[in-house]
Amino acid sequence: MALKHAVLAALTSREGSGYELSKRFDASVANFWPASSQQVYRELDRLEGEGMVKARTVRQEKRPDKRVFSITRDGSRELREFIRNTTRPTVVRDDLLVKVASINPDNRDDVATAIRDRLEFSRRKLEMYEGLREAILGNDSEEEFLAAGPAREDFGPYLALKRGIAFERGNIRWAREVLSVLD
Amino acid sequence: MALKHAVLAALTSREGSGYELSKRFDASVANFWPASSQQVYRELDRLEGEGMVKARTVRQEKRPDKRVFSITRDGSRELREFIRNTTRPTVVRDDLLVKVASINPDNRDDVATAIRDRLEFSRRKLEMYEGLREAILGNDSEEEFLAAGPAREDFGPYLALKRGIAFERGNIRWAREVLSVLD
DNA sequence: TGTGACTACTCAATTTGTTGAGTATATGGT
């Protein structure tokens, strides 16, 4: 009830092979719904069994054959239902916060190190996100891009990406604040 | 490798019964590591088997007996190790973003509804967080509270809570922005 | 007298997610 819809969502804009989809995941959906390639494949098989996606085998020269998946009418219906159903907000599961919550005078340096690591990670991730953002926008300003509305390809992914960017900025701000308190 | 440490962390400040812990989770750790009561009980059993927590049975009149758990030296060591090990940042798994990513002219209203629901939810959650925050601070200002450092009880939980608050504020800001773009 | 909420748990099926290894071909560089 989860990865399922992420896969269907990834297939709405364009079809793709399992391999390609798992790459696509890495580059975009992964920000808010990560999955390994094995998971993607298994999910595609399952969805095929349920008739929500269909596959056609593409013969390739000089490369192994691949199966290219596209969403079916049933799949679209399922996705629409998913969007309509109120799902309880998925939660943040963050073990850094578990670490921070258990801080005490003895482990304070270890916790600070963990926060610094996260700060570094978030910085990197933010850079990556900004790169994706520029790639989506191309020559357009954000205003121009958004003015085109939901008809525009990548409109949805762009909005989701914005959340990812804000999230990492939040991580960075928080981490800096906590580190300065710890000094 | 996950809930385990959250439970140990919850036990560092004070001991507690399974029931109480699962409540404690709801009110604090749950913000970044939610778990159902069943999960907490099972985890406590496991941890007891591994010698990381120990239980004493408390007989109660007019109430069923309860088992009160506390962390052992082994448990503390495990927690320390966990804090020292660099864990890969846990990811946000947010199905609202899956919905948003799959937006198109047909489902735009449904997606907008989902965003509004989230906005409402985040507002409520933020209120709850602010309440917790005031309860922790008591009469102190944040500055005074933080000046006491990690020796202060709830110092860690307070810092973690701050992240939760910033997260929900980020949700709210983002949701409003997206809704205004969709109009 | 009944209702619902709270304390205090247990059991178990099922779904999800993780980890790690394996198969096979092709391209490009040192």
Next chain:
DNA sequence: ACCATATACTCAACAAATTGAGTAGTCACA
């Protein structure tokens, strides 16, 4: 000639999380 990297997958064991049901007593309120 060799090696890393990329394409395109598959299989299987395991760990973790979710869901749903059930037990049993207490307490406050109408």
